Amino acid sequence: MDLKTYCCDGLESELIRGELLMKRIGRCIIVLLLILFSTTGCWNLKEPNQLAFFTGNGLDLTEDGKLEATVLIVTPAGIGGGQFSSGDKKKGYQVVSATGKNVSDAITNIQSKLSRHVFPGHRDIFLVGQRLADQGIGETIDPFLRNAHSDLRSLIYLVKDAKPEEIFSIEPFFDQFITTSLSDEQTAIGIKPYLAREFVIDVLSEGTQPLMPVVSLNPQNHYNFDGSAIFNKEDNVKLVGFLNKKETFYANWVKDRLSSHTLTSFINQGDGTISITLGSFKRHITVKEVDEEIHIDLRLSGKGTIIENSTNLDPSKGVDLKLIEDELEKITQKAIEKQIKMVQKKYKMDIYGFGESVHQQYPKQWKTIKHNWSEHFSQLHVSVNVDLTCNNPGQANWSIYP
Amino acid sequence: MDIHGKQKLSKKTSQSNNKHTAPKNSQPISKNIIENEHLFKNIFNNCSDIMFREVKIHSQVILLFIYVDGMVDTEIITTNVLEPLLYDGLPQGLGGIESLEQVLEQERFSVLQTKKLSDVEEITEYILKGNLAIFVDGEGNALLADVKKFETRSIEEPSTEASLRGSKESFTENLRTNTMLLRRIIVSPKLKVESLKIGKMTKTDIAVMYIEGIVSISVLNEVRKRLKQIQIDEILESGYVEESIEDNHFSPFPQILNSERPDVTSSGLLEGKVVILTNGSPYSLIVPMTFWNGLQATDDYSERFLFVTMIRWVRYIFTIFSIIFPSIYIALTNYHQEMVPPDLMLNIAVLRERSPFPTLIEVFLMEFMFEGLQEAGIRLPKQIGPLVSIVGALVIGEAAVSAGIISAPVVIIVSAAGIASFIIPRYSFGFPMRMLRYPIMILAGVFGLFGIAVGIIAVLIHLINLKSFGTPYLTPVSPRNKHGLKDVLLRWPRERVNKG
Numbered sequence: 001m002d003l004k005t006y007c008c009d010g011l012e013s014e015l016i017r018g019e020l021l022m023k024r025i026g027r028c029i030i031v032l033l034l035i036l037f038s039t040t041g042c043w044n045l046k047e048p049n050q051l052a053f054f055t056g057n058g059l060d061l062t063e064d065g066k067l068e069a070t071v072l073i074v075t076p077a078g079i080g081g082g083q084f085s086s087g088d089k090k091k092g093y094q095v096v097s098a099t100g101k102n103v104s105d106a107i108t109n110i111q112s113k114l115s116r117h118v119f120p121g122h123r124d125i126f127l128v129g130q131r132l133a134d135q136g137i138g139e140t141i142d143p144f145l146r147n148a149h150s151d152l153r154s155l156i157y158l159v160k161d162a163k164p165e166e167i168f169s170i171e172p173f174f175d176q177f178i179t180t181s182l183s184d185e186q187t188a189i190g191i192k193p194y195l196a197r198e199f200v201i202d203v204l205s206e207g208t209q210p211l212m213p214v215v216s217l218n219p220q221n222h223y224n225f226d227g228s229a230i231f232n233k234e235d236n237v238k239l240v241g242f243l244n245k246k247e248t249f250y251a252n253w254v255k256d257r258l259s260s261h262t263l264t265s266f267i268n269q270g271d272g273t274i275s276i277t278l279g280s281f282k283r284h285i286t287v288k289e290v291d292e293e294i295h296i297d298l299r300l301s302g303k304g305t306i307i308e309n310s311t312n313l314d315p316s317k318g319v320d321l322k323l324i325e326d327e328l329e330k331i332t333q334k335a336i337e338k339q340i341k342m343v344q345k346k347y348k349m350d351i352y353g354f355g356e357s358v359h360q361q362y363p364k365q366w367k368t369i370k371h372n373w374s375e376h377f378s379q380l381h382v383s384v385n386v387d388l389t390c391n392n393p394g395q396a397n398w399s400i401y402p
Numbered sequence: 403m404d405i406h407g408k409q410k411l412s413k414k415t416s417q418s419n420n421k422h423t424a425p426k427n428s429q430p431i432s433k434n435i436i437e438n439e440h441l442f443k444n445i446f447n448n449c450s451d452i453m454f455r456e457v458k459i460h461s462q463v464i465l466l467f468i469y470v471d472g473m474v475d476t477e478i479i480t481t482n483v484l485e486p487l488l489y490d491g492l493p494q495g496l497g498g499i500e501s502l503e504q505v506l507e508q509e510r511f512s513v514l515q516t517k518k519l520s521d522v523e524e525i526t527e528y529i530l531k532g533n534l535a536i537f538v539d540g541e542g543n544a545l546l547a548d549v550k551k552f553e554t555r556s557i558e559e560p561s562t563e564a565s566l567r568g569s570k571e572s573f574t575e576n577l578r579t580n581t582m583l584l585r586r587i588i589v590s591p592k593l594k595v596e597s598l599k600i601g602k603m604t605k606t607d608i609a610v611m612y613i614e615g616i617v618s619i620s621v622l623n624e625v626r627k628r629l630k631q632i633q634i635d636e637i638l639e640s641g642y643v644e645e646s647i648e649d650n651h652f653s654p655f656p657q658i659l660n661s662e663r664p665d666v667t668s669s670g671l672l673e674g675k676v677v678i679l680t681n682g683s684p685y686s687l688i689v690p691m692t693f694w695n696g697l698q699a700t701d702d703y704s705e706r707f708l709f710v711t712m713i714r715w716v717r718y719i720f721t722i723f724s725i726i727f728p729s730i731y732i733a734l735t736n737y738h739q740e741m742v743p744p745d746l747m748l749n750i751a752v753l754r755e756r757s758p759f760p761t762l763i764e765v766f767l768m769e770f771m772f773e774g775l776q777e778a779g780i781r782l783p784k785q786i787g788p789l790v791s792i793v794g795a796l797v798i799g800e801a802a803v804s805a806g807i808i809s810a811p812v813v814i815i816v817s818a819a820g821i822a823s824f825i826i827p828r829y830s831f832g833f834p835m836r837m838l839r840y841p842i843m844i845l846a847g848v849f850g851l852f853g854i855a856v857g858i859i860a861v862l863i864h865l866i867n868l869k870s871f872g873t874p875y876l877t878p879v880s881p882r883n884k885h886g887l888k889d890v891l892l893r894w895p896r897e898r899v900n901k902g
Contacts (some may be wrong), residue, residue: 025863032856036849044850045736047760054746076752121740122747157468207505343724 030190049076055093056179057160058164058394060129060182061101067132067140067397069106071118072125072168072179079176092176095168103144111345119330120147124179125156127197128162128212133229138203138234145196152197155183155213158229158239162217168284170223178223186213190260191252203233206370207355211251214242231351234374241347243339246281250336251343255302262307265331267324270311274324276390277306283355289365296354296380301387315390325388333386340382350377430520435464435539442468445526452529457487466537473532475551483536484546515548527605554579560662562829567704572662572677577607577681583664588671592616600631606637607681616674621690621871632659640683647678647689649869653832657870659691661828675870690873693865694890697721697833702893710893717825724822724835724867725861728765729846729854731815736762737850750811757809762847764808768841771798778819840849 056072078092096113100106126145128137145152159167174180188194193212202210208232216226227248230241236245243251252258264275279302286297306324308317313320343351355373359366369376431438439454446452451472457465465487467479500697517533519525520543530536530860532550561574574581581595596610608629613624628647628651635644644658645651660665661683667677670688678687688695697717734742742750755766775794782790799817802808819839826832838861845853868875878886889895 002855022652022867023858026869028863029856029860032859036852040737040849040852042848044758045847046737046739048739048747049757050753051739051751053739053744053748053751055748074748074751076748076755079748079752119739122744124744150742 018125023172033233043291045349046117046119050116052114053119053122054126055177056120056127056164056168056182057123058127058129058159059095059132059137059144060127060159060163060165061105061131061135065104066099067106068097068099068129069103069110070095070127070165070168071110072162073114073118074177074306078121095165097165103140105182105375111307115254119152124177124188125312126154126156126185127158127167128158129164130158130160130162130239133158133231133239136238137231138233138237145200152195152200154196155186155193156196156199156220157182158206158212158214159216160216160226160229160297166217167215167223170217170221182223185215187259189225190258191248192257192259194257197286198323203237204368205353207350207357207359207373209233209349209351210237211248211255211351212245213248230343230351232347232348232374234351240290240349243343244295246335250332251351253281253302254283254298254336255338256281259303263304263332265328267311267313267327269323270313270320272309272311274306274311274328275308275314276304276306276328276388277370278302278350278388285354287358287361289362290381293366294362294369294376294380295357296382297385298382299331299385299387300337301389303389304393305391320391329386329388332388333384336386337382337384340384344378344382346382348378350374354382430542430770431525431537431544431760433542435466435537438537438544439466440525441522444521464539467539468529468535468616470529470532470593473891474534475548475554475832477601478549478551479534483534502702507894517546517548519546520544525714555766561581563661563663563666563700563827565663565700568663568700569665571664573664573667573679573684573686574757575682577609577679580664580679580684580686581609581611582673583667584677587664587668588613591646593671594625599789600629600632600634600643600722601637602635604636604638608637608643609679611671611677611679613671613674615674616672618674620675621873624871625678625689628677635655637680638682640685640687643678643680644687651870653864654837655865655868655873655875656696656830656833657689657691657868659688659695659828660685661688662686669703690870692870692873692876692877693875694879696828697826699827702895707893707895714893717827720822720825721835722821724826724832725838725855726842726858728769728815728839728844729849729857731811732761732765732843733846733850733854736847745874750789750809753811754807758807761812762843764812765816765843768798768808768812768845769819772816772820773836 003327036041037255053074054071055074056070058070060068060070062068073094073096075092096110098106098109099112100109106116126143132140167182168178170178172181173180177217178398183193191213199210199212202208204291204374210233210337212229212231214229215223218224227244229239229253231237231244232240245320249258249261253261258281260279262275262277264273266273270381282299282301282397283300286299288295288297309315311324313324315321315324340352343349350373355370359370431441432714439456441452446468451470453467453469453471455469457468467483469479473759487762489595517528519528522692522896525544528546530554533546534550536545536547538545540705546727554576555574557571557574559570559604563572569582571585585593590613592614594612598610599605600608609840610622610625610629627649629643632643632646634642634646640660644656644660648657650657659670661670667688668684668751671677675690678689680687694833697714699717701712735747739747759767775790775798778786799806799813803810803813823832823835826835838857842854842857845857847853849856865875866880873882876892
């Protein structure tokens with residue numbers, strides 16, 4: 001270290017200056033602390049055992065049209081934690097509901113049933129009841145999601161044919177809380193998780209309509225991932241229709257939100273079904289203007305491995321593999337084309353985000369058409385091109401049963 | 403015999419030899435040996451360890467020996483001084499003999515260091531430091547022979563600065579051994595040793611060492627100046643010196659590096675620093691010190707640089723960790739619960755469910771106990787040492803948690819921060835981290851993360867203003883020095899550092 005560079009000659013004056021500086025630092029710190037007092041202080045202090053953490057939160061309408069909020073509250077005394085195992089076992093969570101004139105009122109009413117302060121910072125799941133969705137969730141959900149304490153990273157679901165309360169009351173399979181299961185669900189089936197934040201982005205965007213995942217209650221008193229719901233954000237984010245599971249996968253592929261999916265199809269030439277697990281999906285949208293009409297050229301690709309094969313084709317042979325790929329591509333392409341047509345005709349909602357691509361690629365034209373984009377969307381000419389690649393299946397090429 | 407001339411000469415030499423230490427009101431000794439004996443018996447009244455030995459030779463001249471029993475090598479005295487004198491008598495007729503002193507000094511004494519002194523006070527001091535004083539009847543000078551021999555601790559392994567690969571030598575309490583250790587490493591006449599004595603009662607020998615040509619002159623002058631200004635009765639340890647010459651008494655950070663390792667000390671010398679050695683202390687003081695010196699271990703320079711760079715970063719992170727980890731826990735659990743991952747927050751909530759105290763009090767209690775354990779561990783006799791760890795681990799760790807007095811996360815946080823403060827290679831450099839933890843904890847308990855931010859800003863302002871003998875404490879980070887940074891952020895290979 002080169003000390004000489006920094007050594008000053010006037011060390012004595014240096015010392016005096018140092019003392020003065022210390023005084024100034026002292027003053028600085030006092031000022032800093034005074035400023036601090038205006039921003040925060042012990043009056044904001046909340047010990048963890050003064051808080052009611054809720055991991056799930058649902059909104060719905062009661063039968064007589066009142067807004068009902070439901071929360072899944074963690075009761076720490078009921079959760080494992082070796083040291084408190086003695087005594088009677090408590091449940092690890094409680095589901096509490098209350099009605100109110102609006103969201104804040106409902107939450108206040110929930111608070112009046114609890115001895116601890118409600119704390120939404122760790123919310124995993126946000127559920128929207130179907131009855132509320134039919135009425136439109138735009139006005140209701142806004143104060144809720146934009147609350148400073150609210151966690152926008154919570155996943156959002158629509159509850160079909162059930163109430164959020166019923167979903168929360170399900171006894172979870174693996175986890176402590178059903179909310180944890182629900183938040184892992186989408187990743188497990190190969191869709192990128194749809195967060196409340198993304199819902200807000202979709203609603204605020206110009207060219208995309210929200211596509212919200214759906215859960216429903218099944219007869220075994222468990223939940224089902226049940227496709228997704230289409231909303232119309234131009235009309236108070238009202239529920240307009242559903243896509244089933246298969247359609248949801250295709251729609252997510254077009255939206256570029258798919259991470260893995262197993263495709264099973266009947267192959268005519270091979271006289272049997274074949275299953276392929278796809279990954280590394282890619283989507284490419286090219287917008288073209290032909291005769292003042294907008295054409296969308298959609299290119300989808302995916303790579304995968306054949307995992308089940310009951311056809312008489314041998315995937316290890318190049319010819320057969322090509323045949324399988326071509327056949328799968330054709331089937332998928334048709335299905336996607338059909339689905340897009342259906343959405344265009346039936347719902348007229350651009351759930352795929354084509355509008356965003358037009359916005360990006362033809363920003364000038366977009367200004368004139370964005371106001372009635374839904375109309376334009378239903379008239380769009382979409383050409384779909386699917387490109388599937390099967391990896392060499394190795395030894396798992398044909399059935400052991402000849 | 404031309405006694406007068408000799409006297410003048412010896413006075414001159416003694417004056418030039420002892421310019422710094424000679425007291426102003428010097429009192430010369432008498433020429434009469436009986437008077438001298440009385441004089442010194444008076445001075446050493448009730449000092450049973452001071453020996454007086456009269457020697458008569460051929461019933462001619464009386465010699466008087468004064469020495470401290472136990473501090474001189476009696477064998478040398480007998481074989482080199484007494485025996486020849488008693489058996490052979492005084493040498494005669496060899497010509498040019500002016501005084502008996504001269505004879506003794508030049509022909510009889512096979513002792514390296516001898517000195518002729520006439521001042522009573524000086525002679526007293528030399529006797530007390532283990533010299534043999536020889537008075538000759540009829541001569542106004544005493545001959546002082548350095549025949550020191552006393553029990554010292556041998557060179558042992560360093561106890562507080564252990565290293566895996568570096569040398570296993572450490573300083574001892576003996577100043578000469580320590581200078582020898584350094585001299586052995588730096589074989590160059592440019593290594594200078596300036597001596598002075600500080601302390602009215604202890605008259606402790608202090609050695610200021612530096613390498614001429616490398617040392618920063620302004621630092622050296624400042625060290626000399628500050629050492630001269632010390633006005634205290636006793637210097638029992640290098641800490642006395644440190645406290646007397648440090649820049650800022652109220653800073654929690656040490657501004658003078660201490661080391662018990664000759665290799666660390668000599669590397670400091672080679673970097674142009676000034677080393678102060680204190681007799682009686684096995685620790686050298688190295689000035690100026692920077693913040694980063696406190697975080698550098700000896701092994702850093704013996705191991706390969708990639709690993710050392712990694713370990714250094716571990717050290718830096720743990721240093722920050724040891725200051726703010728408990729505070730961050732307090733701030734997050736009390737104010738910013740949403741910042742903790744949900745599952746972790748729920749776990750903490752579960753474990754805190756039955757805690758009777760607020761988090762801040764809990765952490766304070768635990769930290770307090772931890773400091774107590776640490777302090778108890780140092781003082782306890784080795785035989786009952788393990789008791790502390792048992793009490794600490796079982797009673798405080800296990801039982802307090804299962805009794806629901808302290809929540810488990812707090813125990814984890816406090817012990818993690820404790821371990822983090824032990825990772826600091828220089829023991830005394832861990833003190834500021836341990837101390838600063840408390841004010842920042844209070845800030846966190848009152849203001850949350852904002853409080854921690856203000857606390858850290860305050861510490862940084864202080865560090866940037868702090869200087870050690872004129873060198874900014876955060877050199878080379880602030881003021882920035884690219885060359886120096888290679889030994890802070892990394893431990894760049896030496897050859898490349900030298901290339902620039």
